[in-house]
Amino acid sequence: MSTLYRRIREARARINLSQEALALDLGVSRSAVAQWERVDGTCPSVENLSALARRTGLAFEYLATGRGPKIYGDPIDVVTEDGDRYAMLTPQHAALIEWFDGLGKRQQAGLFDLVGIGKRGVTRS
Numbered sequence: 001m002s003t004l005y006r007r008i009r010e011a012r013a014r015i016n017l018s019q020e021a022l023a024l025d026l027g028v029s030r031s032a033v034a035q036w037e038r039v040d041g042t043c044p045s046v047e048n049l050s051a052l053a054r055r056t057g058l059a060f061e062y063l064a065t066g067r068g069p070k071i072y073g074d075p076i077d078v079v080t081e082d083g084d085r086y087a088m089l090t091p092q093h094a095a096l097i098e099w100f101d102g103l104g105k106r107q108q109a110g111l112f113d114l115v116g117i118g119k120r121g122v123t124r125s
Helices: 004-014 019-026 030-036 046-056 060-065 091-101 105-115
Strands: none
Touching: 004 030, 004 046, 004 060, 019 030, 019 046, 046 060
16 A cells, blocks of 8 residues: 555656646645655645545545545646535525624624524523
């Protein structure tokens, strides 16, 4: 079984990109990619590993662990989020969540107090 840094190098080589080009595609620094490819380097986050798998067409499980089928599909040109995070919501619900996410922490806490929701999202009795 190969090591993670070798599988990351293999993934990058599969799409014939430099470390800098891959970093641009994934929205990370070139030094982050270089670290991932070092024997004693750092490991990418799950999000970055998932984006690398989608970009290169390698199966996430193979890339992360070295097990399972190697190829998941064709490489993609642009890594995007896995769809709209609010796709399952009505437009009104999505707008409300986006507005809430734009509030500061104190404003969010004040709103929770106003509507009677505790810190963990549990309605107060």
